[in-house]
Amino acid sequence: MFTHVHIHPPLPPSPSPPVYFSYRTLKFETAAATIAKTRKTEAATHGAITPPASVCGSFNQAADGQLVPESDAKKTGKKRVFFLDVNPLCYAGSTPSLRSFGRWVSIFFSQVSLSDPVIAVLDGEGGSEHRRQLLPSYKAHRRKFVRPFPASQRFSRGHVGRSHGIITDVLGKCNVPVIKIKGHEADDVVATLAGQVLQKGYRVVIASPDKDFKQLISEDVQIVMPLDELDRWSFYTIKHYIAQYDCEPRCDLSLRCIVGDEVDGVPGIQHMAPGFGRKTALKLLKKHGSLENLLNAAAVRTVGKRYAQEALTKYADYLRRNYEVLALKRDVDIQLKEEWLVERETHNDLTILSNFFKLLEETQKLTHQTGSNFSDG
Known part of the structure; x- marks a missing residue:
């Protein structure tokens, strides 16, 4: 991978006093x-x-x-x-x-x-x-x-x-x-x-x-x-x-993966799972801590109401892709x-x-x- 870094060295100090x-x-x-x-x-x-x-x-x-x-x-x-x-x-x-x-x-x-x-x-x-x-x-x-x-x-x-x-x-x-x-x-x-x-x-x-x-x-x-x-x-x-x-900032990325980010052109899952909005997502993330924890839990047991459970299992790959796109x-x-x-x-x-x-x-x-x-x- 080609790396191009521009770095300008500091200039020597000037004798004049600092001015803001x-x-x-x-x-x-x-x-x-x-x-x-x-x-x-x-x-x-x-x-x-x-x-x-x-x-x-x-x-x-x-x-x-x-x-x-x-x-x-x-x-x-x-x-x-x-x-x-x-x-x-x-x-x-x-x-x-x-x-x-x-x-x-x-x-x-x-x-x-x-x-x-x-x-x-x-x-x-x-x-x-x-x-x-x-x-x-x-x-x-x-x-x-x-x-x-x-x-x-x-x-x-x-x-x-x-x-x-x-x-x-x-x-x-x-x-x-x-x-x-x-x-x-x-x-x-x-x-x-x-x-x-x-x-x-x-x-x-x-x-x-x-x-x-x-x-x-x-x-x-x-x-x-x-x-x-x-x-x-x-x-x-x-x-x-x-x-x-x-909520805590640790939930920020996971929450945006579920509800989407319109500004960045990242769709959430509401259009595929009506009713799975921010309120539901936030409740589940507060309990499980992160998107990956939530998806792993949903894969082995019921984590919420039927529509949420079905969405998390059916669209797990979709949500993980969102995470890869949005994560810094x-x-x-x-x-x-x-x-x-x-x-x-x-x-x-x-x-x-x-x-x-x-x-x-x-x-x-x-x-x-x-x-x-x-x-x-």
Whole structure:
């Protein structure tokens, strides 16, 4: 298997004091209204982009997921390592957007990760193919967004495409290693490296809007999600998961295998076994702990009402296939490097990201003058 890993070494420390920044705060009504308003404003101002503005203070998460001073978070003892799931941040809805990437990374560096180690991960080419071979409908609806863009907008093969180089350069200069492994989705790479980080005694925080990462949540694994309507990242912990789903995270994957995952194009068994819904699935999983335990039990004895028993025995292979599709792989051929775990040097953040926003602004102005269609992708 061919492995391609992009790693940028840290830059030498700068003598200037650290400066934290964030993308300017906007008042959001709805995501759609905001995008429309932003585009209208950009058109009126020839596409001017506001660079990051300085903010004061260091923040982290409280028990309820809100941001609090970093000193309070450090009382937990274990150091944190952040994983940045890059690809979802490079889209505004279904539209490729480098501005979206810049906005969320700016807020992330200034208000969330601060100087904690950050490891960025990109989807590798062909990363979804092994899952699509098992289930052709896997993420099939997302392929409709893989359409021809004008030259100024094109993101190759459904990924961030030709803009990978720009993104890798920005993150590398901000002392963030950038990893992309051919044949593997970013989710699997993160799951593999997260396990190695935990073995070294760190806590893990995964920065991503992808719900697939909920199967990894534990006392030492949290998620921080970008909330577009609030213009900030929000922490999501094991307490939030239990409050939302009324079960432990260990049931997450098994539950999705039974009820399906519409977003990822993975059908459940309700269409084949009417009445076998979330309530029944959750009751059985709470008792048996996992899908495999439940299927093994159903194979030798009655585990529930007749319709549930028949569904579990008749569609066992179907459910196991769903499990193989939805489960994050934790055995990707990559090894954690010690240099990825050191405190991140932040002195260059303001300069690097300010230059990035200036580049977008200059490109927009140039494109407007030539009269061609422009997307910040």
